[in-house]
Amino acid sequence: MKRMIFGATALTLLATSAVAQDVTLGRFFGDCEDAGTDTSASVGEACIIQSIINAADAELDGISVNTLPTDWGNYYDQIVAAYAGGTPPNVHVMHRHRVPEFANIGALADLTDDLEGAGIDPSDWEPAALEAVTYNDRIVGVPMDLHANLWHVNMDLMEAAGLVEDGAPILPTSPEEMLEHARAVQEATGQDYLAADFAEFPIGVRVALALIWQQGSNIFDGDTATIDTPETRNAISAITQLFDAGLSNPQLNYADSQQAFLNGEAAVLVNGTWVVDFYAAEAARDDEGLNSYHVADFPTLFDEGATWADSHMWAIPSPLQASDPDTYDAALQVLAFINEHNIDWARTGHMAVRTSVLESGDYAALPHRSEYAGTADIARDTPPSRRYGAIQDVLNRELQAIWLTGKSVDAALADAQADVQDLLDR
């Protein structure tokens, strides 16, 4: 009897392992418990992506997808360590800005010739999305979105300050005008004009970068750091004038700045596309705080439009492609499934990457979508660099030093210039 039970168990195990191809998946976006498999009902980045993954696990024949535990803040450290240890996840999400770092040493599988076979049509991708996943003319990933910084607006506070016209917020066209608007909001409502995470993640850096790009400048050019410039000073003073006048609080971190906006304590929150559905849901709730929510493109305070933008994409490690064709095929199918569900992911507020999705009625019907239709045209980022993460950290440290610790702009920019140059020289 015992033997029979053992035998049966062994057989079952053998059968399932022969049928189900295990695919391990690494991602950030945070945790979602009970995401379910309904990809059209979930709310927020974490739950939408997990519902898509769960659906892939349930619907793809013979493939079981196993989401690895990873932590947002240390995601890339974990991925780098996993690659170095020879155990990267079979598929993992990453940002476009990380492509040079990984593709430069051949860590990412070249998917160019295998996409069609897996049912992924790269010609359906927007040019910007195709560019995001292309390295040395080869496709090394499947794009999932274009995301960017937006202005999230509390219309009640703007209305009270007389800053609404034809149902849309009146946004500043120069730093001076921004200060006037901020004063008007404070006089009419007693609340801050602008909130953003200036104290934790590099959201404040992205605001400053947008204002630098709007003047036609950048923080480095090839191997030369170009941080200590009049354009950077203009960008910084456009922000610090609000802090100095008490119209914005630089000490709020990500959660606190978001809470301030949701509590109705700030007229504008600068944050990404990833929270549009969440804020819309919060505004719809019948309580104090944010009730009338509007989204706007990042306004042009200088010469040309620009806002920080990036892309989420999925990649497969090259060693998997080289040594394990079965798992590689299964991984490709998972990517095809995620690509199929581009419209569900766009529900977060991110911009879709597939032309067929962008032109669909479903996409146009997503809440607030028309309010930031101009963002795709002004999307920018710093030049590609293997040192992107470290450079962002330098900027975040030095800019925070200016607005949190009173370090002089001269000293901070000199230090940032030296540190970034040092990184570019390495």
Next chain:
Amino acid sequence: MTRYQGTRLALTQRQAAAILLLPFLTVYAVFLVYPFFKGVWISLHDWNLMAVAFNPDAKSYVGLSNYERVMWGSNITWGAWASPGYQFFGLLGLGTSVLLYRTGRAGKVTALAIGIASLLLFVLPGFHPGEDGRWYDRRFWPTVGNTILFVGLAVPGVTITAMLLAAALDGETRAKAVLRTLFFLSQVLSVTVVTLIWQIMFSPRQGLIANVTELVGGSPIVWLTAEGFAMASIVIATIWWSLGIAMILFLAGIQDISKDLYEAGALDNATGAKAFWYITLPNLKRTITLVVVLQIILHFQVFGQSHLMTNGGPNDTTQVLVRYIYQTAFRDSELGRASAMAVFLFVIMGGFSILQFVLGREKDQ
């Protein structure tokens, strides 16, 4: 008895010891000794973590250049008053060690240890970039300074609080036993839980501390992002977290003190605080040395509190050595450079371990 004769393998004591030690030595060699020497070896190379994983030949031997890039700079000169704060204390320490030795209040070795530490404190901060010079790595020494500041605040904080708690909670009543358990409980939490608890405590919007401040009419302090409070907040969280072990060591030390001493003291009117000062404290000397040195070695390795609560900020004021090593290795993939910093940390901690060894031996004589 005779049954076994001739069939048993006769082992000398030395052989038996070797066999019994073998499992430990194997594990020790594979997981500690080998990685250590590998680390030193890596520190002599230009070694990109990711690149070497894909191509083992992507590393190159660079000698001591990683150490130079991390610790040295161009045009570095030395001045006796380059950073008066540290150097004054260095001189003060030198004077103290001579005085202690001359008056016979410290042994030769103790005096020598204090003397060497003070000499280092006088000499090392004297190095600074001269005209047109700069440190190759602007952040390394300030990071070392932050780490020393953290140790300098956390170690006395833990030691004094734990000692007072131990003195107060030494006894047989049920309440004291419950309190001892409660104070020890925080020690078993992981760093992620501890930092989460304290992040909530320190939050200016929803934290307990902010609520209390507002209740008494003050405006809440933004602990984690204010330059003057960030280091204090990670020190407070650390003291709360690492109180337990130190308290247990002190309790053991206190229970070792003969009750006769207290009875004799009581006859001379020494009770309460007086008894603590004249009887408990002198008898706890060895425990205090042990706790202090253990804590120094432990807190030099601080990482989670800084990484999870403040991200090393604001303006690098809570950036500590292990976090810098971690970022250099895993964010920047510069394993060689990171290993050089790790070897530096090893030297510091090795120094304190030797100090403990020396102090412990001296007391035995």
